[in-house]
Amino acid sequence: MTQALVDIIPSLPKVVLHDHLDGGLRPQTVLELADEVGHELPAQDAEELGTWFREAADSGSLVRYLETFDHTIAVMQTPEALARVAREAVLDLAADGVVYAEQRWAPEQHLRRGLTLPDTVEAVQAGIDEGIREAAARGQIIRVGQIVTGMRHTDRWQEVAELAVAYRDAGVVGFDIAGPEDGFPPSRHADVWQFLADNNVPVTIHAGEAAGVDSIAQAVHLGKADRIGHGVRIVEDITFSEGERRAELGLLAHWVRDHQIPLEVCPVSNLQTAAAGSTIADHPITRLKELDFAVTLNTDNRLMSRTSMSHEMRLLVTEAGWTIDDLADVTITAAWSAFIHHDERRALVDDVILPGYQKIEGAQP
Template sequence: MSTPVTLENIRSAPKVLLHDHLDGGLRPGTVVDLAREVGYTGLPTTDAAELGAWFAAAADSGSLVRYLETFAHTVGVMQTREALVRVAAEAAEDLAADGVVYAEVRYAPELFVERGMGLDEIVEAVQEGFREGERRAAEAGRRIRIGTLLCGMRQNDRAWEIANLAVRYRDAGVVGFDIAGPEAGFPPTRNLDAFEYLRRENAHFTIHAGEAFGLPSIWEAIQHCGAERLGHGVRIMDDIEVDQDGRVRLGRLAHYVRDRRIPLEMCPTSNLQTGAASSVAEHPIGLLARLRFRVTVNTDNRLMSHCTLSSEFAALVDAFGYGWGDIQWFTVNAMKSSFLGFDERLQLINDVIKPGYAALMG
C-alpha cells in the first residue's frame, strides 16, 4: 500500500539537491552566535526567532535592496575560518535531516576575504566543515554526500581565478564551478576565459542564467560558454508558446535545451520571490516537467526562502497533484545531472534512490 504523500513522508524520501547557496542557508541562531563572536553589529535583531522571521519577510518584500541586505548579514558573519567550518557542517547536517542523500552546495570564496583569509584557506575550511557535517549525520543514522561548487561573482572579474581554484581542489570534494551575481549587464561571455579553461581541464560547470534575464543569457551560457546545466533557467519559457487550445510550440532554443537534456536547476519559492511567477501553480516548472525537460527541484537559499527541499516538493504536490513517481523522476533527474562520476551516480540511483521510492510506493 502506497505511503501518503505528506510533508513528513517526503522528508523521509531520498532526495538530491543541485542548487543551494551556503551563505543562503544558515540557521538563524548561528547567525546570532557568529555575529557575537566576530563583533558584527549590523543585525536587525539578536533574537533568533525574530531574525528568522526578518529574513523571510525581507526576502518576500519584493524589494531587491532588502533581499540583498539579507546576504550582507550572512556573509558578514562568515569571515573567519571557524565560522566557515561551522556553517558548512551545519548545512550538511540540516540537509541530511531533510532526507537529502546528495547535495551540491555552492558559494563564492571571494566574498569571505574581508578579514584576511586567503582563497585556499577558505576552500579548505568549507571542505573541513562539510566532512564534519557528513560525519555527524552518519552518527545520527543519515548518510549524505556533499559536493562543492565554487562561484565566481560575474561583476567582480575574478572568475578565471576561482575556476583555477575549483580545478586545484577537485580531488578534495569540489565538483564544479558556477558564476553568480546580477545577470543584467554582466553576460556570461564576460567570463569566457574561465569557461574555456575549465573545458580544457575537463572540469564541470553550471551557469546562473535565465533567472532575472531572458533568452540571450541562456543562449550565451549554452552556445558560447558550454554550460552543462542552467542555474534556474526559468526564462526558457520565453521561447515556448501555449495556444488557447493548449497546444504547445517550442522555439529553437527551447527545443535545443530539451533535446540535449540540459538540466534546469529550478527553485520554485525563490523564483516567486524574484517575480518569475505569482504562485507555485503558475510556475513554469509544471509545464516544463510535463514537456519532459530535464527539470530538477532545488532550494536556492533555505534561510531567505524559509524552505527545505521537502517543503519545495510538498508545494509542488499541492499545486500539481504529484505522487511518489513524480518526485522520484525529479530526484533521478537531479542525480543524473550531478557532477559526480558516472559510477557514483549510478550507485546512488540504484542502491539508494530507487529502493527508497519503491518502499514508499508499496
C-alpha cells in the same frame, strides 16, 4: 490521498544541486557568529531574525534579495565560522532526507579577515567532512560537494576557476557564476569557459532568473554550461496556445530540451524574486516537466526562503498536483545530473534513490 503523500515526503531520498551555503545558515548561528565579530543585525532573536530574512527576500526584487547576503557573508569570515556553517548545512540537509547535495558559494566573498582563497575552500571542506561524519553517526548517509562561484560583477572569475581546478579532487565538483545576472553576462570573461573545459571542470551558470532567453543562450553556448541555474525563463522561448495544451518551442528551447540540459529550478525562491509565476500552481516547473525538459527541484537559499527540499515537495504536491512519480522523476533527474562520475551517479540512483522510493508502501497521492 494527497495527505498520505505529504506525510511520507520527509522520508523520501532527495538530491539538491542548487543550494547556497551562505543562504542556508541557521538564524541562531547567524546571531552567535555576529556577536563574535560585532556585526549588527536587524533582529536579536532567532525567530525574529528568520522572519526578517524571509520578509526581505519576499520583496519581489532579485537585487533586494541579494542584499540579505550582506549579513550572512559578514559572519563567515574565519575558518571556524566557515567550517561551522558548512557542518550545520550538511546536518540540516541530511535531516531532511537529502542523500546528495552540492553546496555553492563564492570564496572571494570570505577574505575580509585575511583568509586566502585556498584557506576558504579548505575550511568549508573541513566542515563538510565533519558534518558527513556526524550525520553517519545518526544513521543518515549523505554525500556533499562544493561548487565554487565567481561573482558576476567582479573580475575574479579566472582566479576562482583556477581554484576549482586546484581542488577538483579535494571536494570541489564544479564552477558557477552568480550575483546580478542582468548586465553581467558570461561574455564578460569569455576565456574562462574554455579554461574550465580544457581542465574538465563541470559548469553550471545562473541564467534565466533575472534575465531572459539571451542570458540562457550565452550560458549554454558560450559558457558551455552542463546545467543551468534556475533557467525558468526558457518559457519565454515557448509559445503556448489552446489554454496551454499546445506548446511551440523556439530554437533555444529546443536546444535545451534536445540536449537535456538540466534546469536547477527553485520554485519558492523564484516566486520571491518574481523570476517566474505568481503561485506554485502556475510556476513553470510543472509545465516544463510535462514538456520533458530535464527538470530538477532545488531550494536555492533555505534561510531566505524558509524552505527545505521537503517543503518544496509538499508545495508542489498540495498546490500543483504532483504525484510520487513526479517527485521520483525530478530526484532521479537530479542524481543523473550531479557533478560526479557516471558510475557514481548510477550507484546513487540504483542503490539509494530507487530503493528509498520502493520501500514506501502505499505511498500514492
